[in-house]
Amino acid sequence: MLKLDSDILNTIAGIKDIPIGAYNIRKNGAAMGRHSTENIEIIPKQDKPGIDIIVKPFTKGEDVHIPVILTETGLDDLVYNDFYIGEGADVKIVAGCGIHNCGSEKSQHDGIHSFHIGKNARVKYIEKHYGEGTGTGERILNPTTVVNLGEGASAEMEMVQIKGVDSTKRDTEANLEKGSKLLITERLMTHGEQYAESNVTVNMNGENSSCRIISRSVGKGTSVQRFHPIVKGNAPCRAHVQCDSIIMNDAKIASIPEIDANDGDAQLIHEAAIGKINSDQLLKLMTFGLDEEKAEEVIVEGFLK
Numbered sequence: 001m002l003k004l005d006s007d008i009l010n011t012i013a014g015i016k017d018i019p020i021g022a023y024n025i026r027k028n029g030a031a032m033g034r035h036s037t038e039n040i041e042i043i044p045k046q047d048k049p050g051i052d053i054i055v056k057p058f059t060k061g062e063d064v065h066i067p068v069i070l071t072e073t074g075l076d077d078l079v080y081n082d083f084y085i086g087e088g089a090d091v092k093i094v095a096g097c098g099i100h101n102c103g104s105e106k107s108q109h110d111g112i113h114s115f116h117i118g119k120n121a122r123v124k125y126i127e128k129h130y131g132e133g134t135g136t137g138e139r140i141l142n143p144t145t146v147v148n149l150g151e152g153a154s155a156e157m158e159m160v161q162i163k164g165v166d167s168t169k170r171d172t173e174a175n176l177e178k179g180s181k182l183l184i185t186e187r188l189m190t191h192g193e194q195y196a197e198s199n200v201t202v203n204m205n206g207e208n209s210s211c212r213i214i215s216r217s218v219g220k221g222t223s224v225q226r227f228h229p230i231v232k233g234n235a236p237c238r239a240h241v242q243c244d245s246i247i248m249n250d251a252k253i254a255s256i257p258e259i260d261a262n263d264g265d266a267q268l269i270h271e272a273a274i275g276k277i278n279s280d281q282l283l284k285l286m287t288f289g290l291d292e293e294k295a296e297e298v299i300v301e302g303f304l305k
Contacts, residue, residue, distance in 0.1 A: 023065040024051055029077045032069070040064055040091070050080035050112075053093075057086030057118065064093045068111065073103025073137045078110045087118040087150075096128035099139040099165070106138040113145045120152040127157075131164030138166040145172045149180035151206065159186045161196065170198040176237075178206035186215045187304050190223035190251070200229040204237040204266070211239040218300050219251030230258045233266025241270040246277055246303060248296075 022040035025032040029049070036042050039059040043052045053064060070077060085091065101107040117123055131139035147155055161168060174182050182202065190196050202211050213229050231239045243255040257270035277299050285295035 021063050021065070022053070024053075025065070025067055025069070026077075026079065027069040028072050028075055037062065045080060048080050049078060050082070053081065053083045055083070055085045055089045055091055058088040059086065060090050062091050064091065066093070066095045068095075068097040068109055070097070070099040070101070070107045070109055073101050073107055073135055074105035076106075076108045078112075080112045081114070083113070083115045083117075083123075085115065085117045085121045085123055085153075088120050089118070090122040092124045092126070094126045096126075096130070096160075097141055097143075098130045099133070099141070101131070101133040101137045101139050102135040103133075103137045104135055106140055108138075108140040108142070110142045111144070113143070115145070115147045115155065117147070117149050117153040117155060119150045121150070122153070123155045125155065125157045127159050129161040129165050129168065131166070133164075139164060141165050141168045143168075143170050145170075147172075147174040147182070149174065149176045149182060149209075151177045152179045153177070154181040156183045157185070159184070159198075161188045161190075163189060163191070165194065165196075167195045168197070170196075172198070172200045174200075174202045174211070176202065176204045176206055176209040176211065178208060180206060180209045182209075182211045184211075184213045186213075186217070186227075188215075188217040188225065189220070189300070189304060190218075190225055191220040192223060193221065194223040195225075196223070197226045198228070202229075202231045202239070203234060204232060204239060205234045207235050207237070209235065209237045211237070213239075213241045215243040215255070216245070216304055217253065218246045218248065218304060219253045220248045222250045222252075224251070225253045226256075227254070228256045228258070229270075230260065231268055231270075232260045232262060233268050234262045236263060236265035238267045239269070241268075243270075243272040244303075245274040246300065247274055248277070 024034045039056045041054045097109045241257045245253045255272040259268035
């Protein structure tokens with residue numbers, strides 16, 4: 001692989017070399033490499049761009065890597081990926097997209113991911129977005145994620161946008177059955193004139209299902225962020241939504257958590273906070289010899305961990 005490709009892969013998916021295990025690496029709209037294992041099969045779709053990832057029941061301790069790389073300016077890439085996780089399986093899936101745009105036209109990737117997680121199965125899903133390049137063309141990422149959790153299943157979903165993405169609109173929908181659990185963690189930083197929007201809808205349809213949504217973001221420059229999580233308690237269930245943001249310079253941030261109880265035994269909580277960097281923290285770091293800019297950087301890095 002080219003050095004550039006290796007750098008992007010390592011940033012978005014922790015891959016320095018071709019990984020061991022199941023993987024599908026997509027570059028500029030085409031497969032760059034693909035490998036299945038005895039327990040995890042990756043099959044290209046026949047009717048549209050994308051793949052089916054099929055995990056056998058009771059598969060344990062295996063990983064799947066499915067990064068996307070865009071290095072061509074003017075490319076508009078659309079992909080559909082469907083994950084079928086068998087009963088009792090326990091796997092980690094690492095995805096994400098890196099765009100390197102040195103041209104004058106926009107480069108865009110829209111990934112549509114659907115998860116079908118079987119009874120008592122467990123999935124950890126990590127998705128990272130990253131953009132770079134010296135060109136004037138925009139770097140755009142619009143992910144759509146649908147998660148269907150079967151009885152007793154659980155999913156931990158970590159969504160990270162690192163830097164360099166000019167515009168992103170993320171739509172996430174989750175449907176929870178009896179006893180299922182969902183944890184969504186979003187970490188985001190925007191700067192310059194960037195725009196980021198995230199809409200999350202969780203339908204808690206099963207008894208004793210539970211959900212936690214955690215959003216942490218930092219807005220710099222004149223960037224704009226909008227976060228709108230909606231949790232619908234349609235059965236006896238528990239949910240907690242937490243949105244925390246640091247606003248800097250002339251950025252604009254809107255955090256709009258919404259909870260909708262449709263059952264008398266639904267327990268739903270939401271909280272949101274937007275504010276500046278704590279001046280006491282800033283002063284303390286500056287007494288250690290850091291200038292104000294470096295002190296702010298240290299606080300932001302810690303906040304987004």
